[in-house]
Amino acid sequence: MEALQRVFGKNSAYWLIGPAAVWLAVFFAFPMLSLLSTSLSDPSGSPIYGYTMTWELQNYVEAVGDYWPYMVRSLWYAGIATLLCLILGYTLAYAIAFKAGRWKNVMLVLVVAPFFTSFLVRTLSWKLILADNGWLVESLKWLHVLGEDGRLLATPFAVIMGLTYNFLPFMILPLYTSLEKIDPRLNEAAADLYSTPWQRFTKVIWPLSLPGVVGGTLLTFIPASGDYINSDLLGNPNTQMVGNKIQTLFTDASDYPHAAALSVILMVLIVGMVLFYVRRAGTEDLL
Amino acid sequence: MSLADGVRGDLKLTGLHKRYPNGFVAVQSLDLVIPQGSFFALLGPSGCGKTTTLRMVAGLEDVTKGSIHIGDQEITHAKPYKRPVNTVFQNYALFPHLTIAENVSFGPKRRGIKDPKDSVKEILALTELTEQASKKPTQLSGGQQQRVALARALINRPDVLLLDEPLGALDLKLRRAMQVELKRIQEEVGLTFVHVTHDQEEAMTMADTVAVMNEGRIEQLGAPYELYTNPHTTFVANFLGRTNLIKGTVVGREGSGADEVVKVDMYGTVASIKASRVHTDAKEGWIGIRPEKVLIQPEGTSIDAPGASLPGAVVTDVSYIGVSTDYTIRMPWGQEITCFEQNTGRRGGLIPVGTKVDVSWRPEFAFLLDSAQDAEAGIVEED
Ligand SMILES: Nc1ncnc2c1ncn2[C@@H]1O[C@H](COP(=O)(O)OP(=O)(O)OP(=O)(O)O)[C@@H](O)[C@H]1O
Ligand SMILES: [Mg+2]
Numbered sequence: 001m002e003a004l005q006r007v008f009g010k011n012s013a014y015w016l017i018g019p020a021a022v023w024l025a026v027f028f029a030f031p032m033l034s035l036l037s038t039s040l041s042d043p044s045g046s047p048i049y050g051y052t053m054t055w056e057l058q059n060y061v062e063a064v065g066d067y068w069p070y071m072v073r074s075l076w077y078a079g080i081a082t083l084l085c086l087i088l089g090y091t092l093a094y095a096i097a098f099k100a101g102r103w104k105n106v107m108l109v110l111v112v113a114p115f116f117t118s119f120l121v122r123t124l125s126w127k128l129i130l131a132d133n134g135w136l137v138e139s140l141k142w143l144h145v146l147g148e149d150g151r152l153l154a155t156p157f158a159v160i161m162g163l164t165y166n167f168l169p170f171m172i173l174p175l176y177t178s179l180e181k182i183d184p185r186l187n188e189a190a191a192d193l194y195s196t197p198w199q200r201f202t203k204v205i206w207p208l209s210l211p212g213v214v215g216g217t218l219l220t221f222i223p224a225s226g227d228y229i230n231s232d233l234l235g236n237p238n239t240q241m242v243g244n245k246i247q248t249l250f251t252d253a254s255d256y257p258h259a260a261a262l263s264v265i266l267m268v269l270i271v272g273m274v275l276f277y278v279r280r281a282g283t284e285d286l287l
Numbered sequence: 288m289s290l291a292d293g294v295r296g297d298l299k300l301t302g303l304h305k306r307y308p309n310g311f312v313a314v315q316s317l318d319l320v321i322p323q324g325s326f327f328a329l330l331g332p333s334g335c336g337k338t339t340t341l342r343m344v345a346g347l348e349d350v351t352k353g354s355i356h357i358g359d360q361e362i363t364h365a366k367p368y369k370r371p372v373n374t375v376f377q378n379y380a381l382f383p384h385l386t387i388a389e390n391v392s393f394g395p396k397r398r399g400i401k402d403p404k405d406s407v408k409e410i411l412a413l414t415e416l417t418e419q420a421s422k423k424p425t426q427l428s429g430g431q432q433q434r435v436a437l438a439r440a441l442i443n444r445p446d447v448l449l450l451d452e453p454l455g456a457l458d459l460k461l462r463r464a465m466q467v468e469l470k471r472i473q474e475e476v477g478l479t480f481v482h483v484t485h486d487q488e489e490a491m492t493m494a495d496t497v498a499v500m501n502e503g504r505i506e507q508l509g510a511p512y513e514l515y516t517n518p519h520t521t522f523v524a525n526f527l528g529r530t531n532l533i534k535g536t537v538v539g540r541e542g543s544g545a546d547e548v549v550k551v552d553m554y555g556t557v558a559s560i561k562a563s564r565v566h567t568d569a570k571e572g573w574i575g576i577r578p579e580k581v582l583i584q585p586e587g588t589s590i591d592a593p594g595a596s597l598p599g600a601v602v603t604d605v606s607y608i609g610v611s612t613d614y615t616i617r618m619p620w621g622q623e624i625t626c627f628e629q630n631t632g633r634r635g636g637l638i639p640v641g642t643k644v645d646v647s648w649r650p651e652f653a654f655l656l657d658s659a660q661d662a663e664a665g666i667v668e669e670d
């Protein structure tokens with residue numbers, strides 16, 4: 001510390017936050033301002049000749065009016081996927097933290113193993129697995145789980161399944177971190193104090209794992225509600241999410257102002273929901 | 288309803304045995320009866336199986352063989368949450384997400400008492416924690432956390448309260464204060480306390496009965512006075528305080544009944560030991576005498592003790608402690624023994640190193656142990 005002070009002067013703390021401030025300005029504040037200004041620009045411009053910022057609030061009104069069903073669908077799909085991730089992830093994280101013994105590290109590596117291949121490739125392979133004449137659909141038809149013309153690919157089921165699959169590790173890791181920190185002796189203390197196994201879970205383990213639950217659900221829900229790959233590859237036109245709309249507005253329609261307005265709305269919506277959620281969970285101080 | 292409402296009674300361990308999955312036998316066929324309402328201490332060195340025993344009683348560890356009863360009720364295989372037993376854990380294990388009041392009301396709530404406010408208040412007052420009721424455990428000092436752990440268990444008024452080295456994490460001064468406190472609380476609530484410790488002073492000052500445990504077995508059980516003055520093994524003799532052990536050979540017996548004594552030859556001097564303090568049938572034995580029972584006097588001056596005195600010893604070390612003085616004395620046969628002398632002022636100074644002294648003790652204080660046992664067993668390294 002003293003050495004630092006000699007180099008940077010008395011207020012070395014201010015110097016130390018310098019790199020972070022520059023980083024934030026370049027990679028966060030600047031693109032954000034650019035997005036905001038585009039969203040308020042005259043849509044008659046073009047990406048090539050540029051847009052003029054005219055405080056065009058009408059863009060927002062149109063974005064909400066035209067695309068609100070996609071918004072709702074996104075939140076709905078992301079919500080279901082998050083819930084499924086929570087149920088699957090909690091069980092697995094609990095098992096790894098308390099029951100895995102010497103297999104702990106192997107299991108953790110397996111959880112992150114999917115990251116060794118690209119997100120896109122993995123989602124594409126689900127497309128093959130769920131294909132109409134693939135072995136899975138054929139077997140389900142044979143078992144009469146699916147009807148004669150039933151299918152898995154291009155259904156909401158496939159999209160939600162894809163989201164759940166892709167974001168599951170983001171749920172498991174924070175949950176594991178929180179669960180692993182819980183002293184197993186607290187569980188014994190609860191047993192000693194007349195708690196049934198279920199009460200031990202609800203009164204001790206669950207409350208102590210809340211930071212992980214909040215962290216995991218945020219890391220799952222936020223990217224899932226903005227995702228468009230899963231719907232693109234595994235869905236159909238009726239499963240389009242807001243991410244798909246933003247993508248087509250940017251690329252196919254080259255309508256940057258409406259795309260930007262839609263992005264801003266999605267962002268505000270999510271930030272609002274997250275704040276509300278964190279308040280409700282009473283875990284501000286744990287985050 | 289649960290066993291927690293059952294009738295009270297003595298805690299009875301019968302042939303209690305624990306073999307861990309790795310094959311290690313931590314507790315070997317333990318037989319123990321702990322009377323209802325007593326303050327019982329389980330004393331032994333680290334790793335002797337104290338925690339394992341408590342965990343079996345609490346239901347946190349499976350019993351390999353044997354049984355556990357409270358009164359007439361068998362609880363050997365009952366689920367931990369169905370036993371009328373509570374534990375004060377070695378590391379307290381307080382719930383970090385709950386306030387002190389919530390920690391304390393945890394047990395009563397699980398037993399279906401909707402609003403245990405009054406009993407919480409009462410127990411917090413008893414353990415002097417009223418001010419801390421709405422704090423979280425991390426905001427408390429070690430001593431306060433210890434009392435929360437105690438209050439959290441006590442409020443349930445268990446038939447048996449298990450305390451696993453509850454004072455182990457506290458510094459010496461606080462530990463002494465809490466010993467008095469714990470004893471007061473036990474007398475006030477009248478529950479059976481089973482207190483595990485490896486601190487012999489703690490066990491002796493607090494407990495009505497002390498069981499000395501070694502390598503998974505009970506070596507000896509009794510009131511502190513009985514254990515200290517009449518140890519049955521070298522382990523107990525050394526683990527509870529210090530002992531001088533001198534080789535001797537039994538040469539005869541005299542008297543009968545309570546007055547019977549065994550005559551033991553000790554390098555040429557014959558000592559008499561009460562038959563009730565002789566714990567070997569062999570010809571050879573260890574004569575045990577506590578250092579504070581050893582009396583010394585510079586050669587030629589008269590010694591205040593009946594019986595024979597041993598001439599020809601030399602003081603080799605003097606360590607002045609203030610309240611007392613520790614003398615190390617080389618006996619004529621070369622062995623060094625220890626003598627603690629109260630500094631009553633009678634002597635008007637210390638006996639200097641190199642002084643020739645006569646050594647004696649009152650015969651009723653000596654005991655005779657099995658010479659096959661290790662004279663060093665149970666010696667505690669001073670920490
Ligand atoms: N789960 C286990 N598996 C195998 N051996 C164990 C296990 N738990 C404890 N032991 C062994 O059993 C013996 C008794 O352990 P225990 O914890 O009962 O000792 P203790 O008397 O409480 O000691 P301390 O005073 O250090 O707390 C020790 O040698 C320990 O290594
Ligand atoms: Mg222990």
